[in-house]
Amino acid sequence: QSVLTQPPSVSGAPGQRVTISCTGSSSNIGAGYDVHWYQQLPGTAPKLLIYGNINRPSGVPDRFSGSKSGTSASLAITGLQAEDEADYYCQSYDSSLMVFGTGTKVTVL
Amino acid sequence: QVQLHESGPGLVKPSQTLSLTCSIFGGSISSEGYYWSWIRQPPGKGLEYIGYVYYTGATFYNPSLKSRVIISVDTSKNQFSLKLTSVTAADTAVYYCARDVSVGAYSDWFDPWGQGTLVTVSS
Numbered sequence: 636q637s638v639l640t641q642p643p644s645v646s647g648a649p650g651q652r653v654t655i656s657c658t659g660s661s662s663n664i665g666a667g668y669d670v671h672w673y674q675q676l677p678g679t680a681p682k683l684l685i686y687g688n689i690n691r692p693s694g695v696p697d698r699f700s701g702s703k704s705g706t707s708a709s710l711a712i713t714g715l716q717a718e719d720e721a722d723y724y725c726q727s728y729d730s731s732l733m734v735f736g737t738g739t740k741v742t743v744l
Numbered sequence: 745q746v747q748l749h750e751s752g753p754g755l756v757k758p759s760q761t762l763s764l765t766c767s768i769f770g771g772s773i774s775s776e777g778y779y780w781s782w783i784r785q786p787p788g789k790g791l792e793y794i795g796y797v798y799y800t801g802a803t804f805y806n807p808s809l810k811s812r813v814i815i816s817v818d819t820s821k822n823q824f825s826l827k828l829t830s831v832t833a834a835d836t837a838v839y840y841c842a843r844d845v846s847v848g849a850y851s852d853w854f855d856p857w858g859q860g861t862l863v864t865v866s867s
Binding site: 669681692734 | 790
């Protein structure tokens with residue numbers, strides 16, 4: 636069981652805004668460690684979406700944004716599109732071990 | 745642009761050793777600041793970090809797997825490898841290799857990833 640908890644699923648209509656939470660504790664996110672986010676399209680490898688809490692790699696649309704506060708982090712997708720239907724994972728450190736969140740499936744209605 | 749590619753047997757018998765290799769294209773395994781990692785994903789489940797190797801041969805392993813894992817590097821071939829001993833059905837997963845980008849203490853992310861290879865443990 637991961638120490639970073641995400642909602643199993645979120646959904647939204649095209650064009651809407653959805654957010655995915657990544658809830659940790661004082662031994663990981665709350666300790667000041669950075670949070671990173673990955674998108675995993677069906678049948679493919681994860682792809683880096685956000686690094687260092689808020690930064691987007693080149694080529695990632697600005698519809699995706701990250702934030703962090705206290706012991707939690709969030710990924711927001713604005714202007715939801717059909718191609719955003721995927722699994723999303725957060726990642727951070729916990730007591731010097733890299734850990735992933737439990738994962739969230741985003742469904743576009 | 746760096747690309748990674750995993751290779752190895754797709755079927756391993758219980759109690760035997762799983763062996764995979766990750767080949768790096770478009771970049772050098774000896775680049776400073778990059779740690780070469782293995783991550784796995786059981787079918788229908790989440791991601792689990794296995795460990796990394798640095799080009800010097802330094803390693804780090806997830807404590808939950810440490811007794812069974814060896815990650816090694818071959819700089820002459822621009823490859824790194826994973827060995828997991830005494831496998832059981834619980835080790836059935838898609839195994840990914842990935843580059844760990846480290847920019848400071850406890851700020852590492854994975855980019856890029858290989859396409860992944862499914863390893864099934866079954867007799």
